[in-house]
Amino acid sequence: KKHTGKNWISLAGRFSFRVQSIVIAFNTLHASNVSGCLFQPCDKLTHSLCPPSYWVRWPAPCRQGKTNINSDSSVFLLKKYKLHVRFVSEQQFRLDYEPLLRTLSCDTEQQFTEVLNEILQEVDRRRRFSATSAERSAVIKDIYQPLHPQLYCLQESYLAPKFKKIIEYCQRSDASQQGLLDLLEEEAAPRVYRFPVFERGFCEQLMEELENFEQSSAPKGRPNTMNHYGILLNELGFDEGFFTPLREQYLRPLTSLLYPDWGGRCLDSHKAFVVKYDMNEDLDLSYHYDNAEVTLNVSLGKDFTDGNLYFGDIRQIPLCETECVEVEHRMTEGLLHRGQHMHGALPISSGQRWNLIIWMRASQERNKLCPMCDRKPTLVEGMGFADGFTKHSDASTLVSCVLT
Numbered sequence: 001k002k003h004t005g006k007n008w009i010s011l012a013g014r015f016s017f018r019v020q021s022i023v024i025a026f027n028t029l030h031a032s033n034v035s036g037c038l039f040q041p042c043d044k045l046t047h048s049l050c051p052p053s054y055w056v057r058w059p060a061p062c063r064q065g066k067t068n069i070n071s072d073s074s075v076f077l078l079k080k081y082k083l084h085v086r087f088v089s090e091q092q093f094r095l096d097y098e099p100l101l102r103t104l105s106c107d108t109e110q111q112f113t114e115v116l117n118e119i120l121q122e123v124d125r126r127r128r129f130s131a132t133s134a135e136r137s138a139v140i141k142d143i144y145q146p147l148h149p150q151l152y153c154l155q156e157s158y159l160a161p162k163f164k165k166i167i168e169y170c171q172r173s174d175a176s177q178q179g180l181l182d183l184l185e186e187e188a189a190p191r192v193y194r195f196p197v198f199e200r201g202f203c204e205q206l207m208e209e210l211e212n213f214e215q216s217s218a219p220k221g222r223p224n225t226m227n228h229y230g231i232l233l234n235e236l237g238f239d240e241g242f243f244t245p246l247r248e249q250y251l252r253p254l255t256s257l258l259y260p261d262w263g264g265r266c267l268d269s270h271k272a273f274v275v276k277y278d279m280n281e282d283l284d285l286s287y288h289y290d291n292a293e294v295t296l297n298v299s300l301g302k303d304f305t306d307g308n309l310y311f312g313d314i315r316q317i318p319l320c321e322t323e324c325v326e327v328e329h330r331m332t333e334g335l336l337h338r339g340q341h342m343h344g345a346l347p348i349s350s351g352q353r354w355n356l357i358i359w360m361r362a363s364q365e366r367n368k369l370c371p372m373c374d375r376k377p378t379l380v381e382g383m384g385f386a387d388g389f390t391k392h393s394d395a396s397t398l399v400s401c402v403l404t
């Protein structure tokens with residue numbers, strides 16, 4: 001289905017869904033951490049859940065990622081008003097947003113103060129995120145009993161046969177972009193590809209595992225300000241045995257061919273999380289772009305109706321010049337897209353929807369220009385992969401940037 005940007009807004013309006021602003025960004029200050037790296041010496045990685053032989057096959061990278069302190073703390077989503085705002089100081093904020101907020105039924109001083117407090121709280125949460133995330137990982141490791149421990153190590157049997165076929169093709173020395181495109185059949189939207197990723201049984205077990213985690217007393221962080229119901233998979237210990245090999249051995253061969261112009265050959269870190277959309281919880285997700293060079297979004301289930309994803313253009317193109325394309329997303333399927341490709345989700349109208357999101361980053365790209373603030377980043381130490389920046393374009397970066 002195609003709609004122009006304008007039509008799209010009015011169409012979406014039927015679901016009381018409004019796109020208020022295209023100056024949108026995800027919360028970006030989340031440092032993810034690689035728990036193996038944090039708690040153990042780098043050259044002796046072990047994981048209580050994985051057999052030791054596993055680590056010979058998949059040596060995990062151990063590198064301190066960096067966080068950009070320029071951009072991150074400044075963009076916020078006011079969920080209640082479906083509005084993204086920049087915040088530097090109270091004075092700047094009043095000047096820039098008070099008139100607009102007044103028109104959005106935030107019209108008393110008390111309501112305005114509530115908005116301010118919400119932002120200040122979020123500033124604080126982001127500032128402390130790296131430390132609290134490390135604390136949570138440690139506690140989870142200590143007290144959480146996985147329901148399906150085998151899930152924490154990637155196995156070929158979890159992957160859909162069609163996906164394995166695609167990756168096999170990408171790993172061939174004579175693989176070409178055109179050959180791959182033929183195999184992928186059609187684009188779901190410009191440069192958006194859809195293909196099965198996991199077997200159904202794996203999706204079901206993963207949801208069971210995450211439900212088990214949700215119900216446990218283990219501490220929970222939230223992926224970002226846009227999704228309240230979600231799980232940070234690195235805190236659960238999924239990075240080393242699962243997402244790092246998935247990115248390095250399976251996804252990067254694919255992105256190398258599809259997005260060489262967006263760092264697709266050099267994706268050297270990631271942030272993986274699961275979001276849940278439920279009738280009583282988060283229903284939709286406003287128009288935004290990701291803090292990633294390339295994003296893979298996999299639909300894990302369960303029974304839901306509606307709630308499709310829609311894509312606009314890359315973020316530099318204004319919404320009024322954009323034709324939005326709605327994309328259907330079925331269980332086990334992944335949608336692969338450029339992080340800077342603007343997108344949003346329509347509200348679900350019944351059921352519950354779980355999505356696995358992998359934001360993949362290329363330090364080579366983002367070290368030059370932070371995609372969230374369009375400036376050269378000012379970096380500070382982060383935990384684990386942090387936001388996917390690195391300090392120097394050193395040897396380790398170059399090694400990981402192999403041409404496939």
Ligand SMILES: *[C@@H]1O[C@H](CO)[C@@H](O)[C@H](O)[C@H]1NC(C)=O
Pocket residue numbers: 275277284285297298299307308309329344345346355357
């Ligand atoms: C992933 O796709 C689903 C549609 O299947 C959408 O509801 C969701 O918002 C997307 N997630 C993110 C974080 O973009």
Ligand SMILES: [Fe+2]
Pocket residue numbers: 288289290343
């Ligand atoms: Fe997104």
